[in-house]
Amino acid sequence: MGSEPIERRVSYVGDRLKGSRCPFCGKEYFRVRKYCGNCGRKSLGKMEDIDYFYEKGVLETCTVVKEPTNRFARLGSYIYGIVSFHNGKVRIPGRLTDINLRNDEPINLEDFEGREVVPRFRRRYSVEKSDIIPTISLAFTFADEYYPYQEYEIIRPCKEYEMPGIVGYGVYVSRFRIKEGGIERSVPFIDEDAITASVESGKLALIHSGVDHRLVDKIYVGSESNPYAVNPIASKVAQVLKLGEEEKAEGVQGVDAVDTEFACKAATSMFKDAMALVCYPKNPMKYVMVIGADNAQAAPRGEPGGELDFFVGFGGAAFIFGKEDVIAEAEGWYSCTSDTPDFWRRDLEPYPQHGGRFTGEPAYFKHIIKAGRKLMERMNLKPSDIDYFVCHQPNPAFPARAAAILGFKPEQYAPGLYASKFGNTYSGSSPIGLAAILDQAEPHRRVMIVSYGSGAGSDAYLFVTTSQIKDKRSRQKFTVRYQAENKFLQYVDYATYRKFKEGL
């Protein structure tokens, strides 16, 4: 099978739920159409492009699928039905996702029907390991459960800042958790992976920032769990989120998209590149998006590398950098690198290995402390000058120790500590911590983030929040805390966790 033209066409329409609307009578279609059935020839070529990607629909009728067709078999049982948008102007088939239906539970379809749902970008179905991974947004979750409906409104920027910085951000962590050894870790649903988490976090960042997606000129996606060895995630994110300008229905986005890789600092490394590009002399980029997302990899317990299986999580964070309507200005940065291979995965190997005790002392701590100290030195700052500190979180203990060594107190680093809620989300780890701080920081607070990537290196940044951080807060319902302490979380056992992580 591999990759066929039909796959691209289905994804182009289905990932975004593209449709058309007649400018004369308002009739809507799912799928792009050149003319309206009511208005005929006068509508030819005048149909408006619409999509249902940011919309909220209603699950009108549904049924339970117990015996899926072959490619859906790994989903087990699920709810399938008809979803309407815009008061029934359009109806499309859809599957509910993020529900782990158990066979012994009675299902009352009336509990599901009539409820509002939001489209989710997910894997479509199982394919051969060598095939292109098909995706679609015909998967839905209830708008009043874990993942809330949020309107995407493009907002005209009102202020240009001296320094570049963060304009908006979004964090996506899945609904499922495993609770073990006193900590919770996020678990992807079976149809999720690093690609879907990247798209979701990018979508949330656009919603939060109010940035016009067409003005994002570059996207970096940092991940170490791209399900492809060769094929970027960033291209999918750019296409689905329609980043950069697009000629009408041409299907090619005017954006530079690239994946980056350096263990858990694949995303933070690009923050400075993103900020440099928006300050580029003569023709600066308007906005640059950086995403760090991982379905953190780990071998099953008992196998080499299986120690990681106690700590891995799933999730991603997206940041949009620019110079207008900045919520956190960058003050400075410092990076350091050494050839310390404490975590690696050889080509064609399914799971990474790591260096045991070696990963702490000469690897993690050495780099984080050096980068943190150096940045404070350069900026002439003491730990007490900094309001919040966050660093890479491979487990709950390491970041607390690193923070203490650097001279930070629990009230400075605790707000960004989520390892005991999400586990280690690899490339998403310190960025999610940063987002958690931005979720609650008042204006004019100084935040330090120090990432760590095995292999090894650290990136340290200092940001100072602006008054606009409060203005944008109302556009972010899906905060880090909301995701960590949500009453709709679903807890799974170890076998389910492994199955979900393995994916479709």
Place this chain on the structure above:
Amino acid sequence: MREKPAIIGIGRTKFGEHYELDPEDLIDEAGLMALDSAGMERKDLDACYISDYLLQVTNKIGLEEGFISQLLERNIPIERMRSFSSALLNACNAIESGRYDAVLVGGMEKMTDRWSKIRDNLMLLEDHWAYYAGGTPETNHELLLREYMKSYGIRSDNQEKLMMTLAQISVKNHRNAVKNEYAHFQREIDVKRVLAARAEEKRVLGLYDFAPISDGATALILASPKRAKEYTDSPVYVLATTLATDYISYSSRPYRAGFIASKISMENALKIAGITLDDIKILEVYDQSTVFEMISLEDLGFIEKGKSWMELHKNFEDFKGFYHLDSKEVYVNTDGGLKADGNPLGATGGAQVFEVVKQLKGEAGQRQIKPDGGLLFGCVQEIEGFGTKVYVHILGGEKCGK
């Protein structure tokens, strides 16, 4: 009245699992039976219209016309359609236009040949977006039922009555099939079993609500009225054969509590045949699920919209072998329907026509019905896809053929 084509011979195989037979073996058997019953030789055929849905995917056969040519050892025009009804409609058009005088119409399917993929293959007949969203061959039937119940506000106790009625439809069809030596399932079931299957599968509709996956073939010989007279004194005429279509995407249809195409097709057929619903005493509906039988009776006009479940529920309190609907008495699926007779897609319509022809000719043996006032007209409804194409054929004996 325009001259109507006549069915002068008809044949079929037993439906079921024919592991040892190729599709061409099946159509050979049905075709020979049809020719034999007409008393016609292969050389007298002017053309063939044959049908199958899935041989391309189940058997990797893509040019069925060649197989038929080889079986017949003839070089006549042969065309392949999807459903038996489509083949019949096109054959009728050809005969009515005066192009041919004797045509073999045949259908075949070999659904058990690739058992592990057949449910995926059936999704070829639906909107591919429904497939991508996780739809299965059963989901639309269940959604149709939900839409029906919501449209007509059927809740709690009434909902239970409706579900019971559906179970009784299945039981009725199984009972009818006991007398049908060609049926896939020649055995009775009881309501308990239908309900138990639903409960066990924790699904709205269960195993016994759906037609099975079958192998089989059917065939008939269609002739111009003039040619028919050379072979038989009692032909059965195709008085009307109509087709109406609907969107492939069920969710996009404005009307989802039934099939608008059924309604249109039936209205046109009655007009063409010049009869009314009251004239139809025997009806074969396409009961791919028990829901289809219930809702088709409304779509075809036998019962008011939204009343079918209640009317049938009353009928089953003291079932006499026919439905008493709105002062009409109509025998439905006397061969066991798709549920029990079987559902080898491309051949299915042929079995429905077979039943009506046999009943009209008084050759239905143990199954023969004897309604008051004789049996003049019969009706067949065949559906392609999920209400996407609906064919209606009205058949009548000598007295109405002219």
